[in-house]
Amino acid sequence: MIIVLAIWLGIYVYLFRLDSRVKKLEQQIRK
Amino acid sequence: MALKIILGILLTAVIVFGFGLPMSLHPQAWYELPVIPGLEEKARIIFFHVPTAWLSVVAFLTSMVYAIQYLRKRDLAYDIRSSAAAGLGFMFCILATLTGAVWAKFNWGSYWNWDPRETSIFVLLLIYGAYFSLRSAVETEEKRAALSSAYSIIAAVTVPFFIFIMPRIMTGLHPGAKGDPEGAGPVVEFKMSPNMRIIFFSSLIAFTLLFYWMFTLRVRTAQVEAHNHQKG
Numbered sequence: 001m002i003i004v005l006a007i008w009l010g011i012y013v014y015l016f017r018l019d020s021r022v023k024k025l026e027q028q029i030r031k
Numbered sequence: 032m033a034l035k036i037i038l039g040i041l042l043t044a045v046i047v048f049g050f051g052l053p054m055s056l057h058p059q060a061w062y063e064l065p066v067i068p069g070l071e072e073k074a075r076i077i078f079f080h081v082p083t084a085w086l087s088v089v090a091f092l093t094s095m096v097y098a099i100q101y102l103r104k105r106d107l108a109y110d111i112r113s114s115a116a117a118g119l120g121f122m123f124c125i126l127a128t129l130t131g132a133v134w135a136k137f138n139w140g141s142y143w144n145w146d147p148r149e150t151s152i153f154v155l156l157l158i159y160g161a162y163f164s165l166r167s168a169v170e171t172e173e174k175r176a177a178l179s180s181a182y183s184i185i186a187a188v189t190v191p192f193f194i195f196i197m198p199r200i201m202t203g204l205h206p207g208a209k210g211d212p213e214g215a216g217p218v219v220e221f222k223m224s225p226n227m228r229i230i231f232f233s234s235l236i237a238f239t240l241l242f243y244w245m246f247t248l249r250v251r252t253a254q255v256e257a258h259n260h261q262k263g
Binding site: 012018019022 | 035038039042043046047050051244245248251252255258
């Protein structure tokens, strides 16, 4: 359970960081 | 933002309860999962295997819808969506194959048995593997979009046959195969106990939210890439 949970939380944090990075790039394009 | 937080809580809860709740032959308390004869502890993988297989179908059909939109309107934004959905469908298809292989090893004794459902998912992986080969082989954007859209529609037409029809008309190891005395199995016939059902449907919702988030993220990334490509 702990291994699966660690993999999931790793993916979740990665997606969150990617999401905010893409948001920054989109804002740069709009400027 | 709210959807992302709901997804985080929901999938974490599915993992904790799906793996953590004890199993009992005669469940008394709400938190005890019933033992399914022949599956025992292995039944827990149902919370992850079925949603990944289901999402691959959803993703391939989404890819087909956007492929049709591209062929009608010739807008490359639809091609980006179509290929993003196909990519995620391929990824979920691989996850369904891997979780199924682990389940098969402990239930049927071998990772791969060429059961009709295993064969059909293998053929689907080949079909969509060819989709990405096709995309990488054509350099002109419009030509690539048109060819891969046509291919995506034809490929998606085969999905219901390989996922829903073929495994049911042939004899096999999966529940629901032809001649299976137990019928379509606990998932299709909704025979799971209420607590298992809650975890199972929460997992379906969580995986669907995950697909939606990954899909929009992939589309947005591709749009930024396309913008930078045009600029540079």
